[in-house]
Amino acid sequence: MTTAPDRTTTPLWDAPVADGPLDATVEVPGSKSLTNRLLVLAALAEGEGTLRGALRSRDADLMIGALRSLGATITEGGEPSTLHVTPGPVTGDVDLDCGLAGTVMRFLPPVAALADGDVRFDGDPAARVRPMLPVLAGLRSLGVRVVGDGPDFPTHLPFTVRGRGRVAGGAVDVDASESSQFVSALLLAAARFERPLVLRHIGATLPSLPHIAMTVATLRDVGVEVDDSRDGIWQVTPGPIAARDVRVEPDLSNAAPFLAAALVAGGTVRVPGWPAQTTQPGAMVPDLLEQMGATATVEGDVLTVTGTGQVRGVDVDLHAGGELAPTFAVLAALADSPSRLRGIAHLRGHETDRLAALATEITRLGGRCEETRDGLVITPRPLHGAVFRTYADHRMATSAALLGLRVPGLQVEDVATTAKTLPGFDTMWLRMLGRTPEDQG
CATH class of the missing domain: 3.65.10.10 (Enolpyruvate transferase domain)
Structure with a gap:
């Protein structure tokens, strides 16, 4: 069930549009x-x-x-x-x-x-x-x-x-x-x-x-x-x-929207602390971004993703990393050809029914996104600004910000829901663009 918050009481955040290629290093908190x-x-x-x-x-x-x-x-x-x-x-x-x-x-x-x-x-x-x-x-x-x-x-x-x-x-x-x-x-x-x-x-x-x-x-x-x-x-x-003294890896899935921004806006985004070996599903991100047109390299522990602003459509099975689906669904809405995301029927039982929520919100912006038995089919169309509802789901909010890099007038409902896993996301996003909250007004 997808229940949207009351928009009369939930603040709206103006998603910033990228004004040129990116050149940013983003420190991502622990997983x-x-x-x-x-x-x-x-x-x-x-x-x-x-x-x-x-x-x-x-x-x-x-x-x-x-x-x-x-x-x-x-x-x-x-x-x-x-x-x-x-x-x-x-x-x-x-x-x-x-x-x-x-x-x-x-x-x-x-x-x-x-x-x-x-x-x-x-x-x-x-x-x-x-x-x-x-x-x-x-x-x-x-x-x-x-x-x-x-x-x-x-x-x-x-x-x-x-x-x-x-x-x-x-x-x-x-x-x-x-x-x-x-x-x-x-x-x-x-x-x-x-x-x-x-x-x-x-x-x-x-x-x-x-x-x-x-x-x-x-x-x-x-x-x-x-x-x-x-x-x-x-x-x-x-x-x-056993009791341990342990360091927690950065959250690779939370890094995904920032890295994907290089593909949407063009330019380069770097994330330090990328582990050489990990069990996190976010380890899939570099390969998936390369399939969609980016280049991804790791030097030491720094993952660097570079894009041109062109996004390719894909047919991918995200069964092993369903939490990445919102990021790649909105990328697909900006692609040059249709995409199919498969193996993610279980997302209907997450913070919200993510498949229904993504289909609804991408369609609200003028895109075409259809639910299948186990995923989504996204056919790119010209998008326009509107309120993007988040359904109290942190990954819906981060994905909306990613769309906003290319879609003027997109407003994100309740961006503060990102505090579930990434407090201060909106400020981090602005800093990636070389801006501050004061610049945002």
Whole structure:
């Protein structure tokens, strides 16, 4: 369901038009996906750990607040992106605010099952339509009691996990067709279960496999034994979770709109800190941009993308990196030929129904964007200015800014929603263009 905010109360941001080729270096904060996985494991570890370069955004701060409520002590170091985490017994009789953060609402119910009492989950109105059944049913099959506000078993927020201080472990079948987070959620807490967890995915498709690979790699980095040698089956052996001092990689998916700006406006954008090896889906960005007409090179840890202002249409499968789809959908709307984005049916269950939202907003600007069973077909047409609604979805907002580089008069509704994963996005965007908020008026 795509529910737009009330435009009578939501401020509009005038998306700046590029007045020439770009020449910018953009420092991108830490990965939200890694930050929230590392926070969960640090809260369950044997001793005090430290995260350096952690993302500080609404999603990360919701995770920090929830873990504090569950008994962990989390303090800032010399700067907000340095977090010291001291584990404590997982405590119940608390209420957790999930906001609109999928990692909070899905990663923490298995942690809450280790608590000594009830843990109540709720979030933003838009969060109450995001699917939760696979992880909650998985917990039920492991002997954990979960209840909703009514007599039926809950499938969405709000719900209560009735922790008993322990989870036995065992075998569980999960349909993670709608989100890989359902797999990651159970894997992250499984080292604290009493017996090995054997998790089998039983759905027809499994999106965002890099995010599961990220979870497995992060678990192994803290000494947890994970067997993923069989497709669609994971086994986690109970054991200690090592405390670590770790630096968080930049968020490569948040870098995508900035790098794509070089393709739209022409010129060059550089992002330092690009990892040589990573499990982030954003690692797909350089290749995808090259398919659409850019050149991308890495020297040391700096990724440089250069474009001419010409964009080529593509036919790509984004099954492994669906979070990139909004960026590449709006690029496709500016291309010289039609594009097809495939393998992203699961985006209908994200912050909003992203497929419907993208089709609606690109069409509002005069473009042609049609939904398919598992994606979008975009046929470029001349675009005009209008209000681009964001549906409380941070990636809709960043994508609108990208379109605005070429479409005069485009106004972005609620650009502040980018604070979910990238606080200060609007200022970063202006700086990339060599401007300041004062220049914007």
